[in-house]
Every structure is written in structure tokens, then in C-alpha cells.
Amino acid sequence: MDYVIEMLNITKEFPGIKANDDITLQLRKSEIHALLGENGAGKSTLMSVLFGLYQPDGGVIKMGGKEVQIRNPNDATALNIGMVHQHFKLVEIFTVLENIILGMEPTKLGFLSTKEARAKVCALSEKYGLMIDPDARIEDITVGMQQRVEILKMLYRDNDILIFDEPTAVLTPQEIRELMAIMKSFTAEGKSILFITHKLQEIMEVADRCTVLRKGKLVGTVDVKDTTKEELSRMMVGRPVSFTVEKKDVSPGDVVLEVEGLTVPSKQHRNNAVKNVSFKVRAGEIVCLAGIDGNGQTEFSQALTGLEKPSAGKIRLRGCDITNATVRNRSKIGMSHIPEDRHKHGLVLDFTLAENLVLQRYWQPEFENLGFIRKDAVRAYADKLIGQYDIRSGQGGATVVRAMSGGNQQKAIVAREIDKDPELLVAIQPTRGLDVGAIEYIHKQLVHQRDTGKAVLLVSLELDEVMNMADRILVMYEGEIVGQFDPKKTTVEELGLYMAGARRMPAGEGAQE
């Protein structure tokens, strides 16, 4: 079997930690090879070695059977290796075309000459169905489009080995499907793809083979067609992971949250982002708000949690009208909020873990004395939560949150919000970007809240999550609730039709209860 690139027995050691320990990864021509592992398993280090950002302490890299030295990213580019980073490397105020040619700008007599480049970019985008406007500015286009620009950047440079670092984390289900098709068309062309991910479903769909890493060590490389999701997750986490969530039967109690005719203006366009939305959430049930990204869920969540002002409608929490209440008052009445963007809203990244764990209650008498923060109380409280919720970090409560892994950052938010002992827990995409171990953990915590009689409103883009977690599903489409379902009596396909706007329940039917 011919390999286009081989990383043989790669070892990369930092004092105290072996980030890569004798890892071998062989990429065949025209295959999609998935690289699977939890956060911190060594995927990024391995790719940094391949891209020339690190020099390995041991092992060799071979290309077409011959040993090569990759000392820096330029060497990698010269070997036709291209990479789409998880966080795009684009100049926001440049146009699509300018970004694509950046670094190898075609010039005539020192002046920029983009005519041929434009033709090449247009030809490429046509050929692979990567529709873009070459003159649009990056800041004006969607995240999915930005990713296409990154892909076109690789194609423009005639790269043959394409590395995709968690490409689906930022995409909608439709965009994911499109991306998968595009990836397959690349392999049909003879290109080879390294696909870094921790979403098992995607590996099963698109990858030919899969290499699994755990704690810096190679667990194994398997043919995807001979394996199962369960097997892969066991390899990745080191123990069996359950995908179905255990739920006791609980009959819903009193109404905790009541939303009536809520309307929220949009920031992007003149229309309302949320139109006349009404529903109730009772104690002891998980209500899922499903829908494709960008259908008003973000605006709805912000209005509900007090970050934005609705233009009409009422929100009642435990009978209190909180439509215009401040964030602090909502919190006092009993709302907890796991925000959509943990870096933007959920955490102060430059604060320590302990300081972040009291972010919602530092002002309470427990932590405050005559205007001074009671540091001992904060520390003790943080230690308690860290133990109770198994939040892992380098130096415990004194760790700066920026240095923690995404999963543990999210655990910290979940711990903080749940420990407030809320009546209503609003969780917005709480598992986005996390690995299966952390997802399982957060799902358990949400179900536990429900079982202890709390109301949970879960906003999610992942249909699997919706089907597993919900007691009741509401589908949002273009700012309206277009259907209400019992997860036991519906299918993913049916939900998909409503999410795409192909069907809707008659007004009134889905809206109440």
C-alpha cells in the first residue's frame, strides 16, 4: 500500500509530559483519515509536528517513502500540505479574493494583479461547488462561508494533503452535509485528507480509516467500516460511554417559566428575529428548543436571560414578571444561565477559576464583608465545587481559566450555574465543541436537575442531543415556534422537515403547554 505521508514513531516530549509518545500515522492516497481523541490527547501536537511548528524528539516523517524534514510551515506548504485551522486565519477586513491570494500575491511590475487569480479562484469554486463572492469582505460573510475561503486557500495553493482541524464545530447541519460531500469530491480527485474531530457520527459517515489517540499514546488505527461508534468512543475515552441518557419518569409539576408573545428585534436585519413566541416550561421537565442555527434562538435566549430587550411580550418566572428585570434580579428570582459562548459571556478568561466560580454570587453575604471580598470563603467554595464537579486544572482554584481545557471550562460554568440551586436552568448549546466524555457528563447534570424537580430549557442545534434529552421538543423556524413534539412519538426526519420550514403546525396547536 502506498502512503502519501507517513509519520513514524513520532515522540514529542515536554518536561513532565509526553504529548506524543511513539505515534505512527500513515495517510493513504485518496483517503479520508480521521484523527480522534479527547481534548489534550495530543492531536494538536501531532499536527503541529506535521506542519513544522514543532520538531519531534523522535521518529521520522516520510513522504512517498522518502524521509523529509519539516522545519517550519513554509516547508509544509512546499510539500503541498495545507491546513484549515479550527479558528480561521483570515483578515477580517479583506475580501475573499484578497485573503486567498495573501502570502503569494500575483504582481506585475510590483503592482497587484488579481485578474488571473480571480479566474483561478472562480474556476475552483465552480468545480467543487464552493460558492462564494470573491469581492465580499470576510467580516460580512457567515462562518460557513469563511470556512469555504480557507478551503479555497488550500486549493489555490494546489495542496494535495489537506488537514481539517475540527471543521464541523462551527457549522450548521446543512453546512456539515455540504462539507462532507466536498471532502469526498476531493478524495475522488486524488487528494488525501486528515480530518481531526471528536464527533463520531461524522467519522462513521465520511472517513475511511480512523486513528485514535489517548493521553499522548496511540490506541490504534481502524477501518471505519469494521467498527462502531461505541467501539470508537471506548477507544477514545478508555471506558464505555453511553449515548442514550438514562432518564427516570417524572411527571411535570407547576409552571416555572411562562413566555407569552415574545418578540425580539434583530440586529442583522429590520425584521424581528423572534416573532410572537409563547410556551411554558414546568418543573421537572426538559424542554428542548431545536432549530437550525440562526433561526432566532440566540436572540430568544438573550431576551430570556436579560442580555437583550424584547420589543413585545411577557416573560414570567415563578409568577414574577421578569420581562424588564435586570440580569441580577433574574438570577435572584431563580434563573441560571449556561451561555451559548463560554468565552464571550460565560467566563472572564483572565480571572482565576475560583474568581470565575463566584461570578454569579460574589456579592452575596457569604463572600462579601463590608465591601471586601472574603478570599478564604471564595477559595473554600471553589475547592468544594472543584471536588464535587470534578473540574480539572493545573493549580486548582488559582488556575487562570484561559489555561484550562474547553471541557473543564464548561464544567466550571455548569458547576457554577447548577450550584446556585436555580428553579430554571437555561442551557444554550451547553455541549458545543466538547468531547464525548464531557458531553456525557453535562447531559447527566442536566437530567439530574430535571429529576430533582427543576425546570430545564435546553437550546440545541444537535438533533441527537434534542432527541435524547428532551421531554418536549419545540422547533423554531425563522423566529417562530412551528411545532411541538414528544420525542417518543417523532423521528429525526420529521423534526428536520419542520426545522427546514417545509412543514408547520397550525397556529395555536404547538404554542401552548
Next chain:
Amino acid sequence: MSRFREKILGAGPLSIVSSLISIVIGLLFGCALLFILKPAAAPHGIVSMLTAGFSAPEKFAKVLYQAAPLIMTGLSVGFAFKTGLFNIGASGQYTVGACLALICGIVLKMPWWAGLIASMIGGAVWGAFPGVLKAYFNVNEVITSIMFNWIGLFAVNLVLSNIPSVLANYYGAANADRTAALAAANKSAIIPNLGLDKVLNSNYMNISVFLAAILAIVMYIILNKTVFGYELKACGHNRNASIYAGINARRNIVLSMIISGALSGIAGGLYYLAGTGQYTIDKNLLQMGFNGIPVALLATSNPVGTIFTGMFISYIQVGGDAMQPEFAVENITVIVSVIIYLSAFALLMRNVISRPLLRRSGLKTAEEHEDDGRPSGGGLLPKSDSEGEVTGQ
């Protein structure tokens, strides 16, 4: 990881080491410049620059005298940095503070402490304008505070030149372009010296540097120990998260600009109520406010650190004065500025030192840590995790 490295990597020691390295680099540059400008006089110039501050008690008194307002403007800029704002308007706040202090002292014959309170209020009001504009209209505070520097300067000049009883000629002196000497107008407005002038044999010496140091410690306590400081810092690091946590971000922006302005205002009061300087009606912005920026940068915005960095910069300025007459005043200004501004590269140095140390110890440095795609650096420059409009409340 070795014990040593662990200690060095602690936030405090790392800042101090990097500040010291920056100072050394700044001084080397300054010395090189001396050799280029006037090789023959350079050795003597270097010696007088580096030793003048300690050469005689009265020189040391001058160092302390200039350090007080520098510490205050440094505190002002550093405090704003800590809360995510860049107060480049310290000069204007300083000027307005000085103006009110002088009016209270000379015209209203108030005692020195009332003058200081007035200067604090003046600076606070001048800081409030950019704060309100930032909080409620999302106008960049850098732009407004620069404009308020000029508005403040000319407003003060206008006011002072239209109050005859504040000017020097009202008290028998010849010049009408400056305020009266406090010794002639109102002795009680002069900041007391508690006999320190005798100890150091200089009428520059008074208690102002101690007042500044006490205020620095107070600011340290506010920022690090209080609920208010926690809110201000949360707001500075990540405005969105602070809104999410129910903190009134707008109120905090206005308050931190008011406090920052008040600190600059006190600087003006301390300088002009010392009794040795007279405010000159001139068309140039006062440099004291801008020199607060390197004081704050060199101290990585740590309030206690500004006590030392303020003294250092004052020391270099006194040393520069001592280089005359071999070097022209303009040359000295250039050299001192080069030293000051290179010294302010503390943050840069911090990254330079920490990177190899961190790499060797296997920790991720800012750039390698891709989790959020943003280098962490120090908590020095205003750095919201997401800048943008202030919403909520």
C-alpha cells in the same frame, strides 16, 4: 519544573524581572545616544545622569517632589488599564485639577487639603466626560480623552487669565502669564512638610510623595480586595461576561473613568500646591499626564509598582537636568524620553522571558494555546475579551 522556574513564572516576579530588564535596555540605549551626540562629554554625562538623584540631599528631595505627581498620574492610567480603558486624558484631568486647586488656594484662601479635594473633584469631572460618552454612546475613550486634554488646557487658560486675583501680578510680581506664588498669596495652601525640608535641606520637600504612596496602596486594596474592584476588573477583562453576571457595566465604566480622572486631578493639586511651581498660561499640554503612561506600563499597572516606577522616572529626569551644560536641554529631553519609553516595554519583555521558560517547562504559551485563538500576555493593556457595544441594563 525547578523551584526557581516556578518562582520566576509567578505573575509578580515575572513582572518585576521584565520591568528591570526593560529599564536596563532603556538605559543602555540612552547611554549609546549620549556617545553618538557628544562622545567626549558622554562619560561624564552618564555618571551625572545616573548618580545625580542621590548626589545630594536636595537632589533627592527633587526626585521625591517630582515623583509624587508622576505616581498619581501613573496610578490614574494604570487604574484605567486594569478596568479595560485607556485614559490618555490624564494631562487634561491634571490641568483641571491644578486649576481648581490654585483657585481654592489663591483666590478663596482655602487650606491645602481643601485644595487637594478640589483638584480631585476637577479631575473626576474631567474624567467623567469620556466615561459617560464611552458607556452610553460607545465613543472610544482614547479619542474623547485626547480632545478633552485640549479642551481642558484652553478652558483652564481662559479661566485663569480672567481671574485677576489668581495671577502673579496681583501680588506685586511682574508677570501676568502665570499664577501667583503661594508663598505670597496664601501660605496655608502650601502642602506641609512636617520639617522634612530641614532633613533634606530643600524647600521642594513635603509630604506629597507619602500621600501618593498611601493612595497607591489604597488603590491596590480597592482593586484586589474589594467587591467593587472585582466588578471593575471583570468589566475590564470581559465586558460581556460582566454583563452576563449582572454587573452594571455602564456604571462601572463611568466610575472607573471618574476615579482615574480624580487620581490625575490630585496629581495636579500635589504639584502646584507644593508652593514651588507656578502654573504658566501656555499653549502646550502638560507632560506630567503623558508621563503617567510609562509609569503605569513599567509597573504593569500594579498600583504599588507605580510608587517605584514613578520614583525611577523622576530620578532619571533629575539626572537629565544634571547633564547640563554639556548637553543641551533638547538633547536631554530626547535621551530621557528614549529611556522612559524603552523602559515601558515591560510587557514585551515579559513575553520574551516567559516564552522560552514556559516552553521548556512544557506549559503552553499564549500563541500555542489555540483554545481561544488569542494570546494571553499580561493584564496590562486594555483587553476586553470582546470589545464592542455595551448592552444590557
